[in-house]
Amino acid sequence: MTITIYDVAREAKVSMATVSRVVNGNPNVKPATRERVNEVIKRLNYRPNAVARGLASKKTTTVGVIIPDISNIYYSELARGLEDIATMYKYQTIISNSDNDPVKENEIFNNLLSKQVDGIIFLGGTLSADTLAMIQSTSVPVVVSGTNDGDESLPAVNIDYAQASTEIIERLLEQGVKRFAFVGGGYSEKARQDVQAGIERVLKEHNLALDPAAVYKGNEQYLDGEKAFNALKDTKPEAILCISDEQAIGIVHAAQDAGIKIPEELQIISFNNTRLVQMVRPKLSSVMQPLYDIGAVGMRLLTKYMNEEDIEDKNVILPYKIDYRGTTK
Amino acid sequence: MTITIYDVAREAKVSMATVSRVVNGNPNVKPATRERVNEVIKRLNYRPNAVARGLASKKTTTVGVIIPDISNIYYSELARGLEDIATMYKYQTIISNSDNDPVKENEIFNNLLSKQVDGIIFLGGTLSADTLAMIQSTSVPVVVSGTNDGDESLPAVNIDYAQASTEIIERLLEQGVKRFAFVGGGYSEKARQDVQAGIERVLKEHNLALDPAAVYKGNEQYLDGEKAFNALKDTKPEAILCISDEQAIGIVHAAQDAGIKIPEELQIISFNNTRLVQMVRPKLSSVMQPLYDIGAVGMRLLTKYMNEEDIEDKNVILPYKIDYRGTTK
DNA sequence: CTGAAAGCGCTAACAG
DNA sequence: CTGTTAGCGCTTTCAG
Numbered sequence: 295m296t297i298t299i300y301d302v303a304r305e306a307k308v309s310m311a312t313v314s315r316v317v318n319g320n321p322n323v324k325p326a327t328r329e330r331v332n333e334v335i336k337r338l339n340y341r342p343n344a345v346a347r348g349l350a351s352k353k354t355t356t357v358g359v360i361i362p363d364i365s366n367i368y369y370s371e372l373a374r375g376l377e378d379i380a381t382m383y384k385y386q387t388i389i390s391n392s393d394n395d396p397v398k399e400n401e402i403f404n405n406l407l408s409k410q411v412d413g414i415i416f417l418g419g420t421l422s423a424d425t426l427a428m429i430q431s432t433s434v435p436v437v438v439s440g441t442n443d444g445d446e447s448l449p450a451v452n453i454d455y456a457q458a459s460t461e462i463i464e465r466l467l468e469q470g471v472k473r474f475a476f477v478g479g480g481y482s483e484k485a486r487q488d489v490q491a492g493i494e495r496v497l498k499e500h501n502l503a504l505d506p507a508a509v510y511k512g513n514e515q516y517l518d519g520e521k522a523f524n525a526l527k528d529t530k531p532e533a534i535l536c537i538s539d540e541q542a543i544g545i546v547h548a549a550q551d552a553g554i555k556i557p558e559e560l561q562i563i564s565f566n567n568t569r570l571v572q573m574v575r576p577k578l579s580s581v582m583q584p585l586y587d588i589g590a591v592g593m594r595l596l597t598k599y600m601n602e603e604d605i606e607d608k609n610v611i612l613p614y615k616i617d618y619r620g621t622t623k
Numbered sequence: 624m625t626i627t628i629y630d631v632a633r634e635a636k637v638s639m640a641t642v643s644r645v646v647n648g649n650p651n652v653k654p655a656t657r658e659r660v661n662e663v664i665k666r667l668n669y670r671p672n673a674v675a676r677g678l679a680s681k682k683t684t685t686v687g688v689i690i691p692d693i694s695n696i697y698y699s700e701l702a703r704g705l706e707d708i709a710t711m712y713k714y715q716t717i718i719s720n721s722d723n724d725p726v727k728e729n730e731i732f733n734n735l736l737s738k739q740v741d742g743i744i745f746l747g748g749t750l751s752a753d754t755l756a757m758i759q760s761t762s763v764p765v766v767v768s769g770t771n772d773g774d775e776s777l778p779a780v781n782i783d784y785a786q787a788s789t790e791i792i793e794r795l796l797e798q799g800v801k802r803f804a805f806v807g808g809g810y811s812e813k814a815r816q817d818v819q820a821g822i823e824r825v826l827k828e829h830n831l832a833l834d835p836a837a838v839y840k841g842n843e844q845y846l847d848g849e850k851a852f853n854a855l856k857d858t859k860p861e862a863i864l865c866i867s868d869e870q871a872i873g874i875v876h877a878a879q880d881a882g883i884k885i886p887e888e889l890q891i892i893s894f895n896n897t898r899l900v901q902m903v904r905p906k907l908s909s910v911m912q913p914l915y916d917i918g919a920v921g922m923r924l925l926t927k928y929m930n931e932e933d934i935e936d937k938n939v940i941l942p943y944k945i946d947y948r949g950t951t952k
Numbered sequence: 953c954t955g956a957a958a959g960c961g962c963t964a965a966c967a968g
Numbered sequence: 969c970t971g972t973t974a975g976c977g978c979t980t981t982c983a984g
Contacts, residue, residue, distance in 0.1 A: 298922070298976095298977055299977065299978060300977080300978095308955085310953075310955090310978080311954070311955060311957095314956090314978065314979060314980085321955085324953060324954085327954085342737055342978080343737065343976085343977050344738045344739065345674055345678050345683065345977080345978090346678050346960090346976065346979090347974085348960090349672075349674050349678050349959095350960055350977075350978040350979040351979055352960070352979095363703075364699050365696065365699045365700050365702070365703045367694065367696065367699075370693050370694045371694050373693055374694045377693070377720050379936070386719070386734060386738065387719070388716070388718075389716070389717075389718045390716075391706050391710075399963080405673075405715060408670050408671055408672065408673045409673045409685075516898065516902055516935070543902050544902075547902075550904075569845065570902070572871075573902065574902065577965080582750045599698075610719070625961095627962085629960065629961080635972075638969085638971045639961090639962080639963095640963085640971060640973095641969085641970060644969095644970085646962095652969070652970085653970085656969080656970085671962080672960085672962070673962095674960085674961080674962090675960070675961030675976090677976090678960085678961080678977065678978090679961075679964080679975080680962080680964085681963095681976070682961055903962080
């Protein structure tokens with residue numbers, strides 16, 4: 295029924311070892327033999343069984359991808375970059391949603407390891423102590439993209455979040471902005487902390503402080519933007535920094551609905567830089583993260599680990615740009 | 624090094640068959656034995672090798688998902704529904720981007736089959752003759768969600784696109800709208816045709832016809848909305864039906880930038896119903912497709928095929944609703 | 953350049 | 969309830 299390497303060998307009058315060599319591009323096969331084998335492969339429509347191959351070779355050419363929410367554009371954009379590179383290096387990807395739930399995340403790691411993936415790339419979530427311990431005890435390489443583990447022990451690809459927020463705040467201060475608000479949370483607590491740290495650093499240099507009431511944590515979706523706006527409006531912010539674009543758009547609309555002029559009375563800037571930023575009026579100002587590249591470079595880094603190549607730099611910091619569009623002055 | 628079922632067996636002083644039974648929840652094990660085995664499993668931190676298991680059992684509890692573009696919200700929303708059901712039934716998913724390229728699509732099918740997936744779910748793309756032939760010649764079940772193959776031979780989950788467009792056109796005609804335009808294309812040619820057929824049917828009943836110059840095909844992204852608007856504006860449409868939300872939003876903005884009042888002078892309605900519809904002002908009117916369910920039901924259908932359950936209905940038509948929001952009168 | 957043979961780690965009859 | 973025994977389909981020494 296399903297035809298195997300053995301069928302091909304018999305039909306081509308060679309041993310299965312030779313068929314294996316042909317299939318794997320081993321040069322030690324006489325051209326004539328190779329041709330004959332290839333002819334039989336085509337004729338019989340032979341398709342190598344990757345599972346058997348994986349068992350025998352202890353390599354599956356498969357990498358696992360852990361993502362908090364695939365329907366979040368930020369992550370699907372990272373996934374896109376990473377997939378392209380994976381394909382380029384002939385790896386398949388198993389993408390799993392963790393829902394940012396530590397238990398699910400742990401299960402996913404377990405599944406992935408039991409599937410014998412050659413590597414894992416982690417795009418955001420919690421990375422509980424349990425999971426971290428599991429990672430430490432396995433020899434399967436793990437790379438983190440677009441977020442960070444708590445102690446930065448894992449190889450990672452990121453931008454400098456703190457630096458970006460620092461820059462933004464400095465500019466706003468020059469404009470005379472006094473009251474800031476910060477909205478973040480959700481999938482990457484570490485990035486959130488970095489951004490907040492950056493804000494507080496500059497503010498402190500100017501003998502100012504971030505009002506705790508002006509810090510909103512919560513989900514990162516559109517409707518959470520409304521909630522955030524309502525929660526913050528009593529602090530009368532003149533500028534809001536918001537991690538998520540989608541949520542920032544919610545804030546823009548909630549503010550507009552409340553009769554607040556953007557950017558004249560309220561400036562808004564986001565960090566995710568998905569293609570949503572151009573889909574609002576005024577267009578959303580944001581930190582231009584190279585999303586595709588964060589995914590792509592992460593996967594490239596992982597391939598280096600999987601092939602045991604030299605790693606120059608296990609922590610890659612990619613450049614960012616700040617694009618001041620319509621929601622800032 | 625990596626510990627196997629054999630190590631557990633030796634340590635627990637049972638045969639590997641017994642360990643296998645415990646791991647697989649086979650009831651034919653004395654509780655005391657089961658407990659002892661479980662203790663050893665935990666102590667040794669044994670993790671079954673899914674690859675070996677797959678080879679021996681000829682089942683991988685993995686399904687392949689083929690998607691034209693994971694960063695397209697429409698598809699990532701389907702993927703979300705499908706993933707949840709897959710997880711519920713203990714299947715893992717391998718998601719691959721086809722980029723709507725027949726060659727890549729074919730390769731993906733090949734890879735998936737060589738990985739011995741238990742089933743495949745197809746979310747949109749081309750389904751070339753080659754690929755269709757490959758599907759026919761394999762015993763691995765394939766289900767299509769949110770689109771259709773040309774001859775509807777494969778099990779599929781959809782809404783009635785033609786009916787939806789018919790309804791929309793009838794309403795617009797009642798309002799006295801005379802000049803229609805249609806924008807579609809991209810990932811599901813079949814859905815596009817269905818929508819267009821629906822439009823033309825009603826128009827014909829009213830002795831009208833769709834101006835060929837008022838039909839625009841192309842990509843489905845925001846910037847393509849601008850292009851579409853420019854290409855169509857000479858036909859002076861009073862209403863535009865557009866498959867993609869993202870593209871529809873592009874049209875809305877392009878029209879607004881041209882000084883056209885929406886919905887007074889131009890009505891716009893889309894079909895994808897992603898959460899983008901609420902992220903524009905005015906809010907986008909659209910056909911409310913049950914995206915999550917289209918994915919979820921597709922996966923459920925696939926599990927039935929994989930378990931060889933009875934199938935009542937290989938073509939599932941899910942209900943839709945039309946939500947007339949701000950971009951229609 | 954080619955073949956023989958020994959597994960990879962597990963499941964699944966088959967006995968008992 | 970438990971153990972023995974064949975494989976699953978392929979890669980990989982090791983000889984020659």
